[in-house]
Amino acid sequence: MGFDLKEIFTAGMILFAVIDIIGSIPIIVDLRKKVGHVESEKASVVAAILMILFLFVGEEILNLIGIDVNSFAVAGSFILFFLAIEMILGIQLYKDDAPETAAIVPLAFPLIAGAGTMTSILSLRSEYHTINIIIAILVNIIIVYLVLKSSGKIERILGKQGINVIRKIFGVVLLAIAVKLFAANIQNLFN
Template sequence: MQLIFKEIITAFMVLFAVIDIVGNIPIIIDLRKKVGHIQSEKASIIAGAIMIVFLFLGKSILNLIGIDVNSFAIAGAFILFFIALEMILGITLYKEEDNNVMTASIFPLAFPLIAGPGSLTTLLSLRAEFRVENIIIAIILNVIVIFVVLKTSKKIERFLGQNGINIIRKVFGVVLLAIAVKLFAVNIKILFNI
């Protein structure tokens, strides 16, 4: 087991940007209005569990269907690229709405809002580059942040205001865009032996 601080921080920042829990505060508040109460602990733990399980089983699932990690990482780079564009330009390329929310803490909050296609793809992409134990610590740190944000979402929204949330989304969007480009470049070289 080798803990590398730089890998933990990078993995944490990438996941934080993809999950975009601060940018999702308006969605969280809207869910609270619809269902009355969100179980922050349950949503955080389930999202964390989904991400950790996918980190370990994702590669096996890919091998089962005949896809290598580098190809998946390139596909992940495209997803990150589009998520980044959404964040920077303030557009919605894809958003599935579910107004009949029975268990809001699990669906759509834990999955697919927190542990969605973007974060799961990112985990496999990170696994191609970083050590598993560092990614797990990054996931746990993100789950703690998610829990804190869910618990204090109303206060954060009041403190940051809509403009503050928009600025944070755009900054993380640019970071995510740069990460998507790097991820694409690294894995395309490996795939084509450049």
């Protein structure tokens, strides 16, 4: 079966850093102001479905277009690298259109289950057992749901500075993950 608490914890922390739901609180609060209501349940369920679906068919989709997992993981390490740079330096490299609704787009995709998350899921698949990744995804979705439900309270408790500090810490963690992912997969490309 392959159930392993260490794998679940590591995969969970990687996904937590990539999803960066705490760092997204200002975006969620802004969305709530723009559209009035954030559909937390819908966003969480759709994000979970997207992530688990990609875990199982992501590799097949890549094979269909002629890309191996190692190449995707190396490309993904660049995405994670730039996401980490955004988090650490407080700059925005990726720009998105203003949303009309706040459930599927932009919450479920690309905020929760975006390119970085999908890349991480495939990269994790090459290192960890599937059951552990699914549990890590579900634990993260529960955290995402709780944060979406209580984003206003969390923002008041942490304040802008607190959120910025947390975002920078997870940015550094994500940067280290990107470097590790790159190093592990670049060797496999040449073997």
